[in-house]
Amino acid sequence: MNKINRLMCSLVIIGTALLLSGCWSKKELTDLAIVAALGIDKNEEGRYVGTLQIINPGNVAGGMQGGGGTQGPPVSVITGTGDSIVELSRRTSRKLSRRLYYAHTNLVVISEELAKEESISSILDPLERDAEFRSTAIIVIAQGEKASDIVKILTLIDKIPANKVIKTLKFTERTWGENISVSMQEAIKTLVSPGKELAVSGFRISGDVDKGKKMENTQQTEPSSLLYTGSLAIFKKGKLIAWIDGETARGSVFLLDKLNASAIAVKWERKDEAMVYELIRQKTKVMAKMEKGKPIVSIKVQAEGNIGEARVPIDLTNPDVLLKVEKVIEKEIKKEITMAVKQAQKNRSDIFGFGEALHRTNPKEWKKIAAKWNDIYFPEVKIDIVVDAFIRRTGLRNNPHQVNK
Amino acid sequence: MTMSLFSLSKKMKKLKIQKKPAQQHDLPAKALQSSLQEQIDYIKEKTGNSIDVVIRKLQLGDGKSAAVVFVEGIADSKAINDFLIESIMNKHPVHNSQPIFEILLKEVVALGDVKEITDWDNLYLSLMSGESIILVDGAQKALSASTRGGEHRSIQEPGSQVTVRGPRDGFTESIRTNTALIRRRIQNPDLWLENMKIGSVTKTDVSMMYIKGIAKDEIVEEVRNRLKRIEIDSILESGYIEQLIEDQPFTTFPTLYHTERPDMVAGNLLEGRVAIIVNGTPFVLIAPAVFIQFFQSVEDYYGRADIATALRFLRILIFFISIIAPAAYIAVTTFHQEMIPTQLLVAIAAQRETVPFPALVEALIMEVSFEILREAGVRMPRAVGSAISIVGALVIGQAAVQAGIVSPAMVIIVAITAIANFATPAFAVAISARLIRFGFMFAAATFGFYGIILGVIILAVHLCSLRSFGVPYLTPMAPLIPANLGDTIVRLPMWAQKKRPRLFSDNKENRVGDNQKPQPSQSRGMVNSALEKGDQDEQN
Numbered sequence: 001m002n003k004i005n006r007l008m009c010s011l012v013i014i015g016t017a018l019l020l021s022g023c024w025s026k027k028e029l030t031d032l033a034i035v036a037a038l039g040i041d042k043n044e045e046g047r048y049v050g051t052l053q054i055i056n057p058g059n060v061a062g063g064m065q066g067g068g069g070t071q072g073p074p075v076s077v078i079t080g081t082g083d084s085i086v087e088l089s090r091r092t093s094r095k096l097s098r099r100l101y102y103a104h105t106n107l108v109v110i111s112e113e114l115a116k117e118e119s120i121s122s123i124l125d126p127l128e129r130d131a132e133f134r135s136t137a138i139i140v141i142a143q144g145e146k147a148s149d150i151v152k153i154l155t156l157i158d159k160i161p162a163n164k165v166i167k168t169l170k171f172t173e174r175t176w177g178e179n180i181s182v183s184m185q186e187a188i189k190t191l192v193s194p195g196k197e198l199a200v201s202g203f204r205i206s207g208d209v210d211k212g213k214k215m216e217n218t219q220q221t222e223p224s225s226l227l228y229t230g231s232l233a234i235f236k237k238g239k240l241i242a243w244i245d246g247e248t249a250r251g252s253v254f255l256l257d258k259l260n261a262s263a264i265a266v267k268w269e270r271k272d273e274a275m276v277y278e279l280i281r282q283k284t285k286v287m288a289k290m291e292k293g294k295p296i297v298s299i300k301v302q303a304e305g306n307i308g309e310a311r312v313p314i315d316l317t318n319p320d321v322l323l324k325v326e327k328v329i330e331k332e333i334k335k336e337i338t339m340a341v342k343q344a345q346k347n348r349s350d351i352f353g354f355g356e357a358l359h360r361t362n363p364k365e366w367k368k369i370a371a372k373w374n375d376i377y378f379p380e381v382k383i384d385i386v387v388d389a390f391i392r393r394t395g396l397r398n399n400p401h402q403v404n405k
Numbered sequence: 406m407t408m409s410l411f412s413l414s415k416k417m418k419k420l421k422i423q424k425k426p427a428q429q430h431d432l433p434a435k436a437l438q439s440s441l442q443e444q445i446d447y448i449k450e451k452t453g454n455s456i457d458v459v460i461r462k463l464q465l466g467d468g469k470s471a472a473v474v475f476v477e478g479i480a481d482s483k484a485i486n487d488f489l490i491e492s493i494m495n496k497h498p499v500h501n502s503q504p505i506f507e508i509l510l511k512e513v514v515a516l517g518d519v520k521e522i523t524d525w526d527n528l529y530l531s532l533m534s535g536e537s538i539i540l541v542d543g544a545q546k547a548l549s550a551s552t553r554g555g556e557h558r559s560i561q562e563p564g565s566q567v568t569v570r571g572p573r574d575g576f577t578e579s580i581r582t583n584t585a586l587i588r589r590r591i592q593n594p595d596l597w598l599e600n601m602k603i604g605s606v607t608k609t610d611v612s613m614m615y616i617k618g619i620a621k622d623e624i625v626e627e628v629r630n631r632l633k634r635i636e637i638d639s640i641l642e643s644g645y646i647e648q649l650i651e652d653q654p655f656t657t658f659p660t661l662y663h664t665e666r667p668d669m670v671a672g673n674l675l676e677g678r679v680a681i682i683v684n685g686t687p688f689v690l691i692a693p694a695v696f697i698q699f700f701q702s703v704e705d706y707y708g709r710a711d712i713a714t715a716l717r718f719l720r721i722l723i724f725f726i727s728i729i730a731p732a733a734y735i736a737v738t739t740f741h742q743e744m745i746p747t748q749l750l751v752a753i754a755a756q757r758e759t760v761p762f763p764a765l766v767e768a769l770i771m772e773v774s775f776e777i778l779r780e781a782g783v784r785m786p787r788a789v790g791s792a793i794s795i796v797g798a799l800v801i802g803q804a805a806v807q808a809g810i811v812s813p814a815m816v817i818i819v820a821i822t823a824i825a826n827f828a829t830p831a832f833a834v835a836i837s838a839r840l841i842r843f844g845f846m847f848a849a850a851t852f853g854f855y856g857i858i859l860g861v862i863i864l865a866v867h868l869c870s871l872r873s874f875g876v877p878y879l880t881p882m883a884p885l886i887p888a889n890l891g892d893t894i895v896r897l898p899m900w901a902q903k904k905r906p907r908l909f910s911d912n913k914e915n916r917v918g919d920n921q922k923p924q925p926s927q928s929r930g931m932v933n934s935a936l937e938k939g940d941q942d943e944q945n
Contacts, residue, residue: 029753034750060752
C-alpha cells in the first residue's frame, strides 16, 4: 500500500512538472515566418500601417538546395493595417501562410511623421510586452521617408535589409560617430527617465524607391536605391522635435560617451583642415552640481588618437609641436561639444542626461526641479568643458613630405 | 478458471525447482572401484566413448597393470609422454614394501602438481580440466597430474582498448595465462588468488584476485559471496558473471568494469579493487566500478598529467554530446528558434524548407539508419564491411540530403554524435549513451530544452542511486571525498596522488613518499663546472 502511495505521489509530481511547464508550444521551422524588420507608419485615416520584412530562407542561404539561392528576393514584405500594433500584426495572417515569428526581429523603423505626431512609447509598449519580441531590437526613424519604404529596399552585400541597417549603424557609430544605434531597451529606459531625453538615428533612402524594391537593385555595382544613415533625431517627451547632424551630432555622441573612433579635421597655421586627428578611443565624464540654485555641468573628455593626415609642413618629431597640435585638437573637440549643447538647449531637450547626472549628485535638489528641468533649468545650464587630447602615434611616417625640402 | 491456471503454473514452477537439484547431482559421488577394468569401463560409459578421451594402459614394474587417462587437446601431450608414460614405463620399483602410490608420487611422476583422488566427482573434474589421471589396478584411489595445456591463442595486443603508449600485451582465453600476466606486474605475495568453479554443466574456472591489505575486506567478502551464490548451468563469458552479480540490473550503465588489459587490472588492484577472471574469455571484470572510471584510459597515467586532465574534460564533453546533440538540435529547431543567431536560423530554415518531416522524425530517420549502418559494419564479414560503409556513406551522407529527406545540418549532427560516441573510451558506457540518446530525443521533441533538463536531472538522480558492490557510483564526487579528487576528471601528477580511493581501500598508507615532486638540482655548480670545462677544452 505504502509503495502504491509513493508511486502515485511521484506520478502526480512528475505529471504536474510536465504539464505546468508551459513549454508545450512546439513550432516547426517550416511553419514560421521569420520577421527581420518591422516598419510602422500611420495612414491618412489615422490607423497604424505595419510593414513586415519576412525572410525567405531559401533565397538567403540557398547553398546546395534548389541550385543556388538567388532566384527570388531574400525577403518578402507584408503589410497590415490596424488601430493598434497587435491588431495589425494579427491581421496580416490573412495574407500569410505562416505564423509570424518576432524573436529575430532586430529592427524597428518608425516613420518621421508618426514620431512627430505621437509619443513613440505607445508604439514600443506592445513590442516590449510581447514575449517573443526582443528588447535588443534597434530603433531607427525613417527620415523624410515612409517606414514601409525603408523596409522594402533590397540591399547588396548583406542580403537581409534589416541586417544591413543594423550593421551600418553599428559600424558608422564606431568609425565615424555621427550616429548611434539605440536598442528598444535603451530607448524605453531613456523615455521613462525624467532627466534624459531620447536621441535616435534616422535612416534615409537615396535614389528611386520603386527601383529599390526590385531584384535588379542588387544586381548592379551601383544600386539605384540605397539605404544610408541620416541625422540624429532629438525627442522631447517621446515626440520627435528636431534633427541634428554633422559636427553637432558628433558632439552629442561625444557627450553620450558613445564615440569610439572618428576623424577630426583641425586647422594648423591658418590652413583649414590641415591635419586630421584619428580618434581611437575616448572617455567622457559628465558631472553636474547645483550652485546658487543654478545647475553647473562639468564635462571632462579624455581623447586618444593618431595623426591620420598632415597636409602642411610640420615637424611632427618635435614633442613641443605635438603638444601644440594637441591643444588645437582639444579646441576643436570643445567646439563640437559646445555646439551640441547649445543646439540641445535651443530645443529644450536634455538628450545628454545632464538631469540624470544632477540627480545622482544632488537628489534632494533634483526632486524640486525635475518637473521644470527641460524647459527652465536645462536651457540655462552652464557648462565647463575640459578636453585632454593625446597623440599616441603619428602613423607610420614621422614628418610630411614637404618638411624635408 | 483463471485461478486454476494460475495455481497450475505455480505448481509447475515448484516442480521445476524440485527437479533441478536432481539433475545437478547426476554424477554419483561415490568412491572409486578397485578393479582397473571396472574403472576404465565406468569412465568409458560416463564419457560416452568419446574418442578424445584417451585411455593408455601400461604395465608397472611389479607387474601391476595401470592406465593413464587424459583428454586429448586440453592436456599437454608432450608432458604426458615425457614425464608420465615414459617415466612409469622405465621405472622398476625395487622395494615393494612401500604402497605403490607413494612410489609413483615420490619417484615416478615428474610433474609439479600431483594429487590423490578417491571419488569419481573429483576425478571427472580433474580429467575435464585437462589433468591426467593415473589409475592402478587394485587401488581404490587415483592420481591426478597437472598436465593442462593444449593449443590456445598467444598473447596479442588487445583489440578493444588500444593505446599509443603502454604495454602491448592483452589477456587471452586461458585463465592461467591471464593470472600470470597480472602476477608479473605485481610481484608480491600479498596478491591473492581464489579459485572456484561456477556452472553446473560447464564447471568454468572463475578466479577472484585482490591484494590482501589493500583491498577492503568487506568488498572482497561481498564479491566472494556474490560469486558463491551463483547457480547457473553455464558461464561462457565474464558477461554472464556480470549480469549475475551486479547491484542494479535495471540500468543501462555498467556497474562492473571489463577490460582486456593486464596493466589496467594491475592498476585497479593497487587501488584496492577486486578482479574477477573467467576462463575462456580475455575480458576480466573489475569491481567495484565507479562512473568516472569509464572516462579514464590507462594512457592517462602514462602520459603527462596536464594533457590527461584536458583529455578527461574532453571525454566528459564527448559523453554529453553523444547523449544530447540530436536532442538539442530538435529542441532548438522546434521550440527555441530564438536561441540561435538569426543567420544560423535562416541557414537551418533554408535546409528544412524542403524536408517533409518534423525535426524529430528527421532525426529518428538519421539516427536509426546510422545505427543500422553501424550494426551492419560490426557484424559483416571483414571483406564486405568496406562495401557497407561506402553504400552507407553515399546513402546517408549525400543521397538522403539530395532527395530532400533530411537536411545537411541533421547529417552533421548525426555525424558528430556518432564520432563522439566512438571516442568514449569505455564501450560499455558508449553503448548506454547510444540508448539513452533516443529517450532524450523524445523528451526534447515533447518539451524542448525543458525536457532535456528534466532528462538530465533524472539521469543524475539515477546515477546517484546506483551502487557498485555497495560503493556509490559517483564516488568521489558524490559523496564528496576531497582526498580522492586527484584522480577523477583531473589527473594530478603521480607525486601528488597520495591516497588510495577511500571507499574501497582500507589502506591508509601514502602511495608515494613525501617530497617526490621533481625539481632542478639546488646548485648550478654542476652546469657551471661543465661549462668551464668546455671553455678550457676549447682554449686547449
